[in-house]
Amino acid sequence: MKIQLSDHFTYKRLIRFVFPSIIMMICTSMYSIIDGLFISNFAGKTAFAAVNLILPVAMGVGAIGFMIGSGGSAIVAKTLGEGKKEKANEYFSMLIFTALIGATILSVFGFIFITSLLHLRNLLTVFVCL
Numbered sequence: 001m002k003i004q005l006s007d008h009f010t011y012k013r014l015i016r017f018v019f020p021s022i023i024m025m026i027c028t029s030m031y032s033i034i035d036g037l038f039i040s041n042f043a044g045k046t047a048f049a050a051v052n053l054i055l056p057v058a059m060g061v062g063a064i065g066f067m068i069g070s071g072g073s074a075i076v077a078k079t080l081g082e083g084k085k086e087k088a089n090e091y092f093s094m095l096i097f098t099a100l101i102g103a104t105i106l107s108v109f110g111f112i113f114i115t116s117l118l119h120l121r122n123l124l125t126v127f128v129c130l
Contacts, residue, residue: 021070024066028062032055035051036048036051036052039051061106064102065099068095068098068099072091072092072095075091076088076091076092076095079091
């Protein structure tokens with residue numbers, strides 16, 4: 001069954017259309033749960049607390065990554081479908097460079113300001129103990 005947005009959407013087509021995204025989010029959530037289980041059992045409650053404090057930041061970064069990946073693949077697929085292979089390659093390269101530059105900026109910012117950020121949340125003693 002070929003899925004086209006111009007066709008009438010039934011529930012079966014809707015589920016088939018969104019199923020990959022649902023599976024992706026379930027796997028991501030399972031990763032977090034299993035990671036927490038292993039950390040709490042093998043590294044202790046302080047390490048588990050540290051992971052839970054940083055998890056919202058990691059989820060935010062992951063959401064931006066999912067956004068760039070999902071939106072970017074849709075743009076590239078649309079451009080390829082129009083027969084513009086060179087333009088699609090340009091879009092793909094732009095997405096990769098955007099992700100790399102964003103990751104580099106975030107890494108440098110985190111490396112430089114980690115102590116200030118920990119002081120801001122009164123967490124320096126927790127991470128020094130680890």
